[in-house]
Amino acid sequence: MENLEIARMLAETGDLMEIGGEDGFRIRSYRNAASVIEGYPERIADILNDPARKVTDIQGIGKGIAEALKEIVTRGSFARRDEMLEKYPPTALEMLRIQGLGPKTVRTLWEHFRVSTLEDLERLCREHKLQDLPRMGAKLEDKILKGISQYRQSAGRFLLNYASAAAEELGEYLGATPAGSFRRGRETVGDLDLLVTGENAEAALAKFVQHPRVHDVLGQGTTKASALFGLEGLQVDVRAVPAESYGAALQYFTGNKEHNVALRQRAQKMGLTLNEYGLFKVSDETRVAGATEEEIYEALGLAWIPPEMRENQGEIEAAEKRQLPELIELEDLRGDLHMHTRESDGRATMEEMAEAAKAMGYEYIAITDHSKALAMANGLDEARAVQFAAQVREFNKEDRGIRIFSGLECDILRDGRMDLSEDALAELDWVVASVHGYMNIETPEMTDRLLRCMESPSVKVLGHPTGRVLLHREAYTYDFDRVAGEAAKRGVWMEVNASPERLDLSANLLRRAKALGVKFTISTDAHHPKHLANMKYGVKMARRGWLTKDDVMNTRGVAKFAAAVRK
DNA sequence: GCCGTTTTCGGCCCGACTGTTTTCAGTCG
Structure with missing residues (x-):
């Protein structure tokens, strides 16, 4: 049993418990344990088999989950999971993956109609049966139908x-x-x-x-x-x-x-x-x-x-014609420019991320925690951002074998303004501008929003520029060529987000942007030191977009890179 | 269910939007 599979079982049990309306904090513990195990460097099964080791030494795993882990490894499931699967069908989990459908609605649908398959659900929506239930209306039916169709397109892919x-x-x-x-x-x-x-x-x-x-x-x-x-x-x-x-x-x-x-x-x-x-x-x-x-x-x-x-x-x-571009290689990368720490929603400290990056042979990284608009991620406000910049300057005073750029993944607000003041942003070395909310606005409004955000002199790169989440959420729409053209003109770079859930930009858009003169960065958006290894996926995507070493700015050595950022 | 503790109980991120309401439940991030 591999960590990824153990993690999935815990997370799914958490989902089923949520449908069951159980205590939110208990559910969070399951999810937290799942996320810790997913990112854990050693096999949990090996630790369990070693009498000298205790899984409860791992942060986030206590007595209860340790018991569950033992069961999972010996028989492939655990009591709590079995119990939940008695109550709700495993197909309920599938329904949770439909955009717009959450645990409460799934539960109501199960209790009222015994809906257990997407086909049933689809039929009920088409027959407008959901409207019989409190707080459900035509819009929700439409949304669910759309969500099902999107889900079907991605099912069976990995x-x-x-x-x-x-x-x-x-x-x-x-x-x-x-x-x-x-x-x-x-x-x-x-x-x-x-x-x-x-x-x-x-x-x-x-x-x-x-x-x-x-x-x-x-x-x-x-x-x-x-x-x-x-x-x-x-x-x-x-x-x-x-x-x-x-x-x-x-x-x-x-x-x-x-x-x-x-x-x-x-x-x-x-x-x-x-x-x-x-x-x-x-x-x-x-x-x-x-x-x-x-x-x-x-x-x-x-x-x-x-x-x-x-x-x-x-x-x-x-x-x-013997004119194939010399595609970028993983070994060309000298730094990683998008990652999170415990200051927002990451799992490690700045020092731990730097240490891990150094071990990978990088010369530099940028720490880019979220800004305050992402309240749930405990995003940084102006005061914390300025303080963080000072902390990084302190860190860099000594030669530690790796340079940190003080960065921020700053939210692009609905109207295109940056989430933090220009004064605060100016204190930082590196600002990634990203959209995290209001993704369903009309195409012209989104275009204007992205064009406007580049007017901020602090913005160096557009983070995950289309917002897609693979198998889950479509890219948001805007006039890509206009935005990419403007980015090229202003010297704002575009990110290849190497997270396997995103891989954004896509190959086609990379080629289009490159043709328009855009420069790029490839970064992992790591929330854990282990995620730094996702760089290889970003490089694959860049190669699919025909990018060369020269197209990608974080192939530069630290001095050249720093100079390019300052410009 | 986990953690930390002034050690066995209390705290654990929540703000904004949507669609349904007529004050708010559910979802998302």
Whole structure:
């Protein structure tokens, strides 16, 4: 049992308890424990198995949850969870994920109509049955219908961090390499494709279906096995391919479809045929290439194309002219410019974040806690912001092997003004401007709002510029080209938010912004030292947006970066 | 349910919006 799954069970139990109308503080304890465990560096199961260790030493885990953890690890559930699942169906949890539907409404619907599936709920809304209940009306019915449709679009897809954990675990276990949309760095994946090759390839398929976290084997033959993995049921396809076809298979299963079609057409014109086994001459079926991707692309007269670019969006033409951009690499990053501490809603102190960043080899970070508009996150007001800036100046007086920039993730108010006064903002080194509220305003108003926020001389970068939350919330709408154009003109940068829930901007918008002359930062929005490792997802996204090292400002060394910020 | 304690009980982030009301419950962040 992995931490992520344990955390999910605790959080879900908290959700069910909320539907049950139980004490809010008790629910918070479950959620808090879930969040601590999710971010915990060691496996909870290992700690439980070590007689010398106590899980209650972990902050947020007391006697009660320690008992639950023991149960979860030994039998896959715990009493409280079972009890709640007796009362409410697991489908109730699905309903909670609909935007606009909360625990109280779910409970009312269950008690009145025994609504247990989204289909039931949808029908009731269409028949306007919700209006029979107190405080429910037509608007709510509409909202729920919209929420269901949005939810359906995202169901069955997985965030990159989840897929990534599975890919790493199985990759190591099987000696397998990921292909598919995961390899291309898509922000969400529907399934995970893995390739194994060599003498033990067929044996690996058998080994795969015996993995303790594999269940529901969908099929198993000599070249392919397919099964559901982990609690969430991520579908994993493992393919065994001979060494001489490995490159061809990797290419074929990485896709995407359009890219592959274009390559096969190209091969055809050259008197060749391309499939997952190799590149062959049509005339006498002799093998031209297949063992590596590089030799296939080369035989087609192309430079090897990074997987993140394989969408048939002009990359083949660029590869032909040998004009592919040199994409940014994870190792190019010298700092992380968006993270939170306990001052607002983060889990660690400034010093702990700095220490973790230093261990990753960074030269600098910016601490960017929330501003006061985010009251629930205990955002900073003017006085605290100014005090924080002084604290950072003090920190930097000594050489600590890492430089901190005093930053703030400052809310952009509805009218486009900044949440804190210019005087206070001027004390800080680095202001990230972000939208956290009023996301459903009309497109022109949102455009004006973002244009106006850049009039503040303190604003250096637009944080998570479209506000999307993957599988959960659509981006808010505005005239992107106008805003990006203005950002380029004013020297305001745009963020690639590396949090796997966001990955904002998207690849398409990155390319558009880049074309308009925008510069970027890639930052994790970490709320825990562990989240600093999410940088790799941001880099993937940047690569999908064709960004180079030069496009991304936090690839600069500390002196150059500081100079660029001051300008 | 956790934490901290002047150690077994009291405190634990809450403000703003929406849609429903006619004073507020529910949701979101």
